Amino acid sequence: xxxxxxxxxxxxxxxRKICSHHFRPAGGTLWLALLALTLAAQSNxxxxxxxxxxxxxxxDGAKPIAGVAIGSAGVLYGATFDGGSGIACGAAGxxxxxxxxxxxxxxxxxxxxxxxxxxxxxxxxxxxAATLIMNSAGVLYGTTYAxxxxxxxxxxxxxxxxxxxxxxxxxxxxxxxxxNKNGAFPAAGLAIDTNGVLYGTTLFxxxxxxxxxxxxxxxxxAGMHWTQxxxxxxxxxxxxxLPMASLALADNHTIYGTTGSGGAAGYGTAFLxxxxxxxxxxRPTLLxxxxxxxxxxxxxxxxxxxxxxGVLYGTTYSxxxxxxxTVxxxxxxxxGSTSWTESVLYNFTGGSDGGEPRAGVLLxxxxxLYGTTYxxxxxxxxxxxxLTPPATTxxxxxxxxTYSFPGGSGGGNSxxxxxxxATGLLYGTTYSxxxxxxxxxxxxxx
Numbered sequence: 001x002x003x004x005x006x007x008x009x010x011x012x013x014x015x016r017k018i019c020s021h022h023f024r025p026a027g028g029t030l031w032l033a034l035l036a037l038t039l040a041a042q043s044n045x046x047x048x049x050x051x052x053x054x055x056x057x058x059x060d061g062a063k064p065i066a067g068v069a070i071g072s073a074g075v076l077y078g079a080t081f082d083g084g085s086g087i088a089c090g091a092a093g094x095x096x097x098x099x100x101x102x103x104x105x106x107x108x109x110x111x112x113x114x115x116x117x118x119x120x121x122x123x124x125x126x127x128x129a130a131t132l133i134m135n136s137a138g139v140l141y142g143t144t145y146a147x148x149x150x151x152x153x154x155x156x157x158x159x160x161x162x163x164x165x166x167x168x169x170x171x172x173x174x175x176x177x178x179x180n181k182n183g184a185f186p187a188a189g190l191a192i193d194t195n196g197v198l199y200g201t202t203l204f205x206x207x208x209x210x211x212x213x214x215x216x217x218x219x220x221x222a223g224m225h226w227t228q229x230x231x232x233x234x235x236x237x238x239x240x241x242l243p244m245a246s247l248a249l250a251d252n253h254t255i256y257g258t259t260g261s262g263g264a265a266g267y268g269t270a271f272l273x274x275x276x277x278x279x280x281x282x283r284p285t286l287l288x289x290x291x292x293x294x295x296x297x298x299x300x301x302x303x304x305x306x307x308x309x310g311v312l313y314g315t316t317y318s319x320x321x322x323x324x325x326t327v328x329x330x331x332x333x334x335x336g337s338t339s340w341t342e343s344v345l346y347n348f349t350g351g352s353d354g355g356e357p358r359a360g361v362l363l364x365x366x367x368x369l370y371g372t373t374y375x376x377x378x379x380x381x382x383x384x385x386x387l388t389p390p391a392t393t394x395x396x397x398x399x400x401x402t403y404s405f406p407g408g409s410g411g412g413n414s415x416x417x418x419x420x421x422a423t424g425l426l427y428g429t430t431y432s433x434x435x436x437x438x439x440x441x442x443x444x445x446x
Contacts, residue, residue, distance in 0.1 A: 033396035048444040051110045053434030061096035062438035064429040067133040067416030076100040079128035088121030106116040115168045118304035123345030125154035130189030152176035152184035173226045177331045183212035189246040201243040207233040210241030236262035238374030246303040258300040267298035287340045297326035315357040321347040345397040354383035359417035372414040377404030381412025402446045411440035
């Protein structure tokens with residue numbers, strides 16, 4: 001079957017035609033046994049465990065671009081770009097929201113449940129591409145890249161039931177309109193401040209048609225409409241354009257972000273938005289313009305992590321010495337200066353060390369950075385890497401691969417960032433591989 005869909009890859013805002021065969025998992029006890037199987041693969045003395053292989057079709061999700069969020073009792077929550085029962089999107093489905101519940105006893109199987117299948121066709125959103133966030137009440141918030149009443153994407157919430165086992169409640173908080181000044185096609189996830197205000201970005205729309213930073217303010221009375229506002233209209237030179245990454249909030253009045261294009265050299269930027277404590281207009285500041293191939297990186301698709309002293313850490317998907325992406329830091333200005341200092345901490349080669357990181361880094365309390373790469377590694381299917389800070393200021397950081405995705409049933413080509421639980425276990429997703437070649441959720445003890 002052939003169908004049309006919007007390509008989520010950065011250069012690809014255009015519509016492309018994809019042909020695929022409707023996937024039906026094998027029936028009977030064999031399928032149930034395979035579905036229950038937990039796979040482990042060994043690399044560099046570390047073991048990654050596949051917690052779930054997505055089956056697609058009508059009953060499960062497929063092709064997760066987003067990572068997972070950790071809820072209470074260690075339950076994982078995530079989104080898949082395809083899959084589910086939304087036939088308005090064709091055989092691939094419109095995407096799902098799922099949960100993974102840890103086993104009741106060590107060594108048992110994780111339990112996956114589809115909490116919501118997007119219907120598409122103007123009813124709700126289509127193709128969630130970004131990691132979910134959760135508030136203190138357990139409500140999940142996210143975006144869909146397409147769909148909604150005007151097919152320009154949505155912001156949605158998913159509220160847990162008051163009775164265990166009952167359905168979750170999905171609500172569309174905002175529908176984006178293509179070509180509209182309020183933005184359209186949100187490819188990134190959301191950030192939430194202490195007042196419950198949501199902040200996000202759109203890939204297109206706004207005054208310059210290259211994206212916006214928006215806010216969504218919750219209603220004073222539950223059940224009423226949320227209020228959307230454009231915080232900043234992005235522009236090629238002042239802030240950069242075409243943002244694909246979630247925002248990072250330092251506080252209610254300080255926001256950091258990246259764009260995949262624009263800036264002085266056209267290879268993307270890092271920017272700051274600042275608001276007075278009393279409120280009012282947000283002021284944008286361009287922190288850095290990436291120089292592109294053989295310089296300091298290009299096309300940052302990932303969010304920033306905020307470290308000690310306000311130092312920012314992030315990745316670029318391409319560019320750098322070998323053209324396979326970088327990990328970089330941005331240090332705030334010294335006293336008397338206004339310029340931030342960008343440093344390339346590591347240049348990926350695309351070999352066994354990994355290459356093309358699409359996700360940002362996880363910053364631990366020790367200052368170590370963990371991340372994933374889309375390709376490279378010992379099998380060419382991507383890797384989980386870590387970067388250790390030097391003992392002496394100014395010395396090089398040390399990169400090492402803690403796990404290489406094997407591809408096939410073990411999963412590969414991760415596009416998601418990592419999260420860490422209280423025990424130090426890492427969790428993430430792979431876009432491909434698994435028992436049904438439709439992606440996985442994995443855990444890894446680094």
